Amino acid sequence: MLSTVGTYHVVDSHTLGQTTRVIFSGGPKLAGTSVREKREDFKARFEHLKGIWLTEPRGTVSAFGLLLVPSQVADFGAIFMGTTTYEDMCGHGTIGLAATLVALGTLQAGRDDGFTLEVPAGVVSVKVLWNEDGSFSGAKLYNIPSYVYGDPLLVDTTFGQVTVDLVHSGMIYALIDAGKLSLTLEPDNLPTIINTGVTLKDEIFAAFSTREDLTSQGLHGVLFYEEEPDHDGSCSSKHVLVVGPQRYDRSPCGTGTAARLTHLVQQGRIKEGGAYRAFNLHGSNFTARPAKMADGKITAEVEGTAHIMAFSNLVVEKTDPFVSGFRSRFWK
Template structure:
């Protein structure tokens, strides 16, 4: 390194920079304070005592409103018991999320390539399948354990030419064609005279509202030209769902009854839907504090596959392609592929009247390296480590 920060910086954090279909993952290698306990206890500790490190890395001037990050956790209770190989915490512009598909794909590739035992002590214990030429990783994330398969070359490194896949936690529907009444203060101009919308709700490690662009009030479909208007509408919709007690069942886990919150609104461009099985479903995901996912959103793929299966529009083993507003052959970015691989019987009810099932969903996508970075904060820097959000 031609320049040293020794003696200048009070804080120094090193990261690997990756992207999955254009969506960044900033993976912290060193510099984050020590976290102990179970994975959820580590998450709570990070939120309560070290949130300034999230702001330091995710917000400006080192990040931006749509930056995404991962804190590597080599020791968790499930790693110790042998149920997982590695753990991870996810973070974004507003806090720490329970699941992230695009980051899972990136981290899977990184862990296969990592030969530093201080970062990944159990790297040599990973299982390699000679038939599929893939390495398997059980990744402990806040919502459970996801099984990641990473294509691997004979030299032991990941193969960037083949897609990485993960099997999500059990995914399910909590409501189909739910009518959401919008109080006057939560309506947006594109609604016109309407005071309600109809949408679907599902879970893929986090809770998603899936709504068509035309139903949201945008008959022309999705466009980068009016992203701010789309953001305004989805923010008000999410606010309504999270603040309406009668709708709390939409974010309640059908297996554990644990209460969650609506994490994201996924707009499907129904003006682009067709019956060609080779075509992709295009969508735009707003999550956290109106953060925009450049990728098709891995968690939402799991949720949308469960939705399509519950509606009878998808069979076990059948694949469906997903693009975001920013991916596609014309953009040079490949989207995701999802499929339901197994139905799990469940006694819960999705919407108070209809029996629901969980499915295990396989999500496939590509992740690429962008670089290596070391971020510092000088003691004399008035901005400190807090960052800011524009």
């Protein structure tokens, strides 16, 4: 007989390589009206649960979690969390949630077209795509409106002067042409990609540290992209998001794809009816289109799919020496 301090029901999925662990039972009751307020209460009182849900030995270095919470303004609420961070919005996690809700029978073909989701950044909508046999095909996410922060920045960095475009698409991204750094976006080059991204993130943030509009939200990550020729009003590129040491997005990054789409629309390279295909390091892609353009902001439609990997009960025994988990570091 087990002597436990907690049991948590979770569903694990991956969205084109990046995992999402949805905690749908066993989570705490949170104070607050909005999802943002609930997240702040979670951070203040239940931070230790992240260690249980996401870090080793029950999780992994790259684990990502989504805590389902009630919402007063949408069908569901979601608190997004990495092992060391929280995110205001997450595209891959939202698509992973869609796959999870279908797997649990909460959403069904012929009855449910989609759902709305309150996240800390606001409310997004999701259209579920069905196969003819009623199984899950994928989802279209209609993201928080995105916009470019003015002109590109010229930043003096360890790697020389770098041109940086800042885009807000639920969080702030620094977009950088990898070719200008002679940075090859290939799996074998991943340690260099991550170390370069971490260094640039710190140096870019320092460059705009006097801008209150930016520092109040912080810089979520550096999105490296490789340019490819445009074709019939559409674009495609490989890109990699670096968030921090050991932290990069295995998926093509949903909100990062929305940011890059917004950047391309501002440049005039994608117009209404055009599309952007964003590939990850492993050859899978999201497809993004401008669903709405108004007042200098873009509502991006981001299409992708996710796959269920496990239905699990996470158990914490009283005698477990790693109740709060631990984090391993492999790269500087």
